[in-house]
Amino acid sequence: MTLLLTLLVAGITLLLAEVFLPGMVAGVLGVVCLLGVAVVGFAEFGPPTGTLIVIGELVAGTILTVLWMRYFPKTPLGKKYILDPSTAAKAPAGSEKWVNREGVTLTDLRPAGSARIDGEKVDVITAGEHLEAGTRVKVVRLDGPSVFVRRTGNPHS
Template sequence: MDSITMPVLQVLLLAIMFLAILVEVKTGGTGAGIMFGLVAAVVFWGSQYVKGAADLFQIGLFLGGILCIVVEMLLPTVGLLAGVGVAAMLYSLVMALGGNLAAVAVLIFALVAAVGVFALIVNQLPSSRLWKRFVLKDQSTAKRGYVSAVEKPHLIGERGRVLTELRPSGSALLAGHPVDVVSEGTFIAKGELVQVVEVQGSRVVVRRVEQLQEAKGKPHPQQ
């Protein structure tokens, strides 16, 4: 029973510590999860130290990692200290758990549990400067001048000369400006006169003017 309970308890304590750190990074050290994290850390490291599985160096390394994260939250750096702090904490925890594959497995289970709970509550927490540096907030919207495709419905019916051979895509001079166009599947040589027959988003479809005239002049079959 004890061999089963200990790993479960270790996963729970580590998950609480990781969740507390994530909450503090998200909120900027408001103390929302620090109490639970401190209690879990004291219980974990105290039990490991009493059993002889952890030493003062590992405990100091863990505390140093936390200090790096705290400094990162207070100072406008590029995130280097946070990375060093996380690495130091993970290394100290793995060593305290035995430094083997079982220790890595316990750590992974705890991380997955903490991230899962954090994902459920992240939108309810305020965002710190550190969190905003890690999470991309900008969006390419039309209000900010970003457009996925410029529609050109005003070109329908416009005539112009082909600037490059259409095989079937190329460019043509329409309304005094070069425009990327595509023919209706037929080859159109450079310099020929074309007319815009369809516009779908940024796709401008043209047809040779002679073809249009032939289509208009073709007699209808008698009934």
């Protein structure tokens, strides 16, 4: 029983650690520990109890995943780790009207970054050149959601 509880606690802890540690190692080890719980359950308690343990793990895992997906993004820690879609810059609507418009880069473009064009924050791309933040740029073309710009003046002008 001690081994079963140890594997269960270790598995849950490793799965939670996977959220903050990239690389999938903690997640894979967590899943292995939870599979070990099922194996130990079958070995120590027999098929009826082992089956109940597997069903319990599946039901609890499903419920906890749904709760995590629903509530974690609303927590202060979740807000820190998950990008709010409303703050992300987006390609402007109305396509061709943006060609030949000018703006200023808000971030360094290496070659992608953000610029303010006609008062809107827009994700932009250069033709490969590096531009510093504050550089005046001009929209030269649109390709789907991608807005391509080139330098129009001196940096920080």
